Amino acid sequence: GESVGLHLPTLSVQEGDNSIINCAYSNSASDYFIWYKQESGKGPQFIIDIRSNMDKRQGQRVTVLLNKTVKHLSLQIAATQPGDSAVYFCAENSGGSNYKLTFGKGTLLTVNP
Amino acid sequence: EAQVTQNPRYLITVTGKKLTVTCSQNMNHEYMSWYRQDPGLGLRQIYYSMNVEVTDKGDVPEGYKVSRKEKRNFPLILESPSPNQTSLYFCASSWTGGNEKLFFGSGTQLSVL
Numbered sequence: 615g616e617s618v619g620l621h622l623p624t625l626s627v628q629e630g631d632n633s634i635i636n637c638a639y640s641n642s643a644s645d646y647f648i649w650y651k652q653e654s655g656k657g658p659q660f661i662i663d664i665r666s667n668m669d670k671r672q673g674q675r676v677t678v679l680l681n682k683t684v685k686h687l688s689l690q691i692a693a694t695q696p697g698d699s700a701v702y703f704c705a706e707n708s709g710g711s712n713y714k715l716t717f718g719k720g721t722l723l724t725v726n727p
Numbered sequence: 728e729a730q731v732t733q734n735p736r737y738l739i740t741v742t743g744k745k746l747t748v749t750c751s752q753n754m755n756h757e758y759m760s761w762y763r764q765d766p767g768l769g770l771r772q773i774y775y776s777m778n779v780e781v782t783d784k785g786d787v788p789e790g791y792k793v794s795r796k797e798k799r800n801f802p803l804i805l806e807s808p809s810p811n812q813t814s815l816y817f818c819a820s821s822w823t824g825g826n827e828k829l830f831f832g833s834g835t836q837l838s839v840l
Contacts, residue, residue, distance in 0.1 A: 622767075645826065646826035646827075648828055650831075655834075656833060656834070657731075657817055657831035657832050657833045657834050658770070658817070658829075658831045659831070660828045660829075660830070663827075663828055665826065703769070703770070707826055714760075714772055714775070714785065715829060717762075717769045717770040717771075718769060719767065719768070719769045720769060
């Protein structure tokens, strides 16, 4: 999962396996959460989002789970493919007038063929 | 195609030489923001704009300026660049900020010598 520090957390999986990327968020008042994928040399791309009135949301091959009790967010990727190899960021909107998304440090997912 | 366009993609400059990184979006978004991305520090917000002529500081605004004279453009200005501003910069936009996804540009890699 994501953590503070200079070293990016990494996850290595085999093609076809399911991947789970974890994220701990900091602000219990946050009411919106989002996952981004960033491939090398590109900008972050939206994957899926979830609001705090939900605990699960599914997209195409991806599921986001939100546990507000322990301030934990996870991204599940089903049948992981080599094209899923990237850095994955979670972000939270902690409210306020800025409506700023605060990003985690990211997790590097490597999919082995 | 809906997109956020940044220019240039790569820029090498010297300390003290003023530069501007342009950002344009074609989605009629009201909210725009600049982030910098550094290893181990993730994405940090520099400035944001809720609408035309409305801008405000993010987490790391020192050494940067922005302007929002029209809805589609949000240039980032470095009046006197320094080596600690060497970074990967991303412009992003959304309809209103708040609880919704940000659309990111492809990034500008800046090196200040």
